[in-house]
Amino acid sequence: MAKVEFLTAQENALFGEGGWDSVLVISDKFALTNHSELTQLVHHAASIDHRIGKQATVLLAPGLAGGRLVLSPTGDLGSDYEDVRRVYEAAEKGIKIAYESGSRRPLLVLDLSQDDSRYLHSAEVAVLGCGQGLYLNADVETGEQVVIGLMDGQDADKLNALELGRSACRDLCGGDPEQMAPPAFADYCVALFAEEPIKLQVLDDQELLERDYPLLSAVARSSFAVPRHSARVVRLEYRPEGEVTQTWFIAGKGVTYDTGGADLKIGGAMAGMSRDKGGAAAAAGLMKAIAMLKPQGVRVVMELGLVRNSIGSDAFVPDEIITSHAGAKVRIGNTDAEGRLVLADLLSHLREGIAGAVNPKVFSIATLTGHVGRAYGPYTGIVENGVSRLAQCGRVLSDIGERWGEPMELSRLRREDFAQVAPRSESEDLLSSNNGASVNISRGHQFPLAFLLKSSGLDSYHTGSENPVPYLHLDIASSAVEASNPLYGKPTARPVAALYAALFEM
Ligand SMILES: [Zn+2]
Incomplete structure (x- = not known):
């Protein structure tokens, strides 16, 4: 390059x-x-x-x-x-x-x-x-x-750091299914942060992942047999020098290839699915800029879920009931709605860090649904919990994105969104999705947040609780790659610049 x-x-x-x-x-x-x-x-x-x-x-x-x-x-x-x-x-x-x-x-x-x-x-x-x-x-x-x-x-130093972060994001998002399979993605992160003041941990043990990340591991189940496709979780942490005034927790979806799983993507719908890791890529790119610029006051903790959603004799299938890390019994509705399963366990682990964290905010970044593009075109969709909405976090972030050339559209979480993921029998607590493609489901990019809140345990940090925590979910499915060529075009590195700016303005 x-x-x-x-x-x-x-x-x-x-x-x-x-x-x-x-x-x-x-x-x-x-x-x-x-x-x-x-x-x-x-x-x-x-x-x-x-x-x-x-x-x-x-x-x-x-x-x-x-x-x-x-x-x-x-x-x-x-x-x-x-x-x-x-x-x-x-x-x-x-x-x-x-x-x-x-x-x-x-x-x-x-x-x-x-x-x-x-x-x-x-x-x-x-x-x-x-x-x-x-x-x-x-x-x-x-x-x-x-x-x-x-x-x-x-400010040339700031822009050089942002560009290095954005380049890393593009490299990670754009790599083909083999170049940036989960172990390769994790290796790239290790090299990216080798010289930086970032705490990095790669989880690669299958038994440990199956125990601590059960939903993520269900998605990865048929990929474990192929070592170069095997799942990884990358944990990153930046601690500023001096006083911490806020803590950001970020979960990034890194589905390095999405075949759809047993609900296989057919009719040509699979091409381009190596870009289903744009959320984890953006999180890693943001962390690179943070590592170089060392902003004061904000501690940033990330979990990147790197998984290949393969198809094979051990593939997970709809109707299975799997207990999430947070203890919710989840009935799988569609194996192609895998991103929310990966995020749920990452968010649950981040949730455990909330106690004792100064002024916490939670984010998830994911190429999650076709629906966000159907609803908004080439914009990032923000869906937020009630705490975030009352504090106007989503509005502020969308204003920041507007000024940095990374515009976003703000959606509102509604009661219907919870009804969509409500249990259908006594055996489960949640249904992961219904069994159509998200692009054809009304409120297809909003209702996954209802699932993420319930499956990760973050729903207990609501407005009336002892410890309300704002949570913003960013769906970048139609903004992570240039809109003119979503299958083969250049990754955009959105929303790295807006999130970096938001560290100081939110
Ligand atoms: Zn999928």
């Missing part, structure tokens, strides 16, 4: 000082009031080429760094329905053109006429867009290094 690094550039870098070899301008109107040296050139060029300002173009620009000027327009930012993704996408497009033109040391310049709160972080978001544009899958080795010069006062 091309290695990308961000560096603060000096004032006169535009004219080549510092060895920069192109200037990339992201703009809505190309007014360039802060860069009068560019105004005349752009306006002259626009008079002979009407594509300028409408699509990304390269101009010959003698005297400027590298003699190349790349212009990438955002389009109109003034509409009430636009957001900072316009800036992200223009940067992504522009940096690709700069790279293809031969530039390896481009300078990034931002020139936006809009400065309302939607565009508060546009300078940082443009840099993240460049990272996305230059990312190639982990197995593609170009040997190239690209250094991007920042001209708009961005």
Whole structure:
């Protein structure tokens, strides 16, 4: 892959000082009031080429760094329905053109006429867009290094750490079923955190997993026979120096391949299911950024459930009743609704850490349902418990996501959601799902939270309890990979940047 690094550039870098070899301008109107040296050139060029300002173009620009000027327009930012993704996408497009033109040391310049709160972080978001544009899958080795010069006062250290976290997330999410099978995913994490102040533990013993993670192990049952597909749980912990003022507990779904299990995905529905590990990938990517930036005040504890949902003679099947780690008897409704089973045991273990934790918040991140995409399109769905809703955590997180180019839609948990998972006989406490595809079930992305609350024991931390704890479930099934190509496209690394920002704002 091309290695990308961000560096603060000096004032006169535009004219080549510092060895920069192109200037990339992201703009809505190309007014360039802060860069009068560019105004005349752009306006002259626009008079002979009407594509300028409408699509990304390269101009010959003698005297400027590298003699190349790349212009990438955002389009109109003034509409009430636009957001900072316009800036992200223009940067992504522009940096690709700069790279293809031969530039390896481009300078990034931002020139936006809009400065309302939607565009508060546009300078940082443009840099993240460049990272996305230059990312190639982990197995593609170009040997190239690209250094991007920042001209708009961005914090290069912070953006380098975020980009490393986002790259790790993309590597983990995008790896094929063998490259990123559970043991390989866990090994990647071990290497990722080897030099970082992160406590890491990999659970790989089948007997221990079957005892302590019974629902997760049911999903993994037919994969245990193949050592390279065998399940793993990765535990990560970051402890800040100084006083802890809040504790985040995060469960990440890492289904490294989802065949659907005995409820096999048929009719072509299986392709792309190596991306069913985007939640665990995002959690690991977030932890990488945290490890490098060492934020104060917040302790972060994660459990990543890495499982392959295989099919075979030992596969778990619908109608089985399995007792969760928290003690709930769960009747399996559909083996393709496996993500919630993996999360339930992870959340139950995290729950045990709540007692004694300062100001705890719980999250789950998962590519959980087709329904979230049917309901919202390419957005992350947030579903939250009552404590979180009263504290407006979901609204705050969705506002943060909006400003970081990782927009989210907020859903409300309802009584019908609990009815969907209510027991159907005296033998069980819960039904994991009904037996249709989530995409065809009404409230298909909301009701899994009812299951997660009940199966993990987190339902006892409700508003009226002695210890109410906010819990937010993020369904990234249709936002973890670029919407234009969900089967084979690039992972987006969402919502790593928004969650990092939320550490300080929630
Ligand atoms: Zn599934």
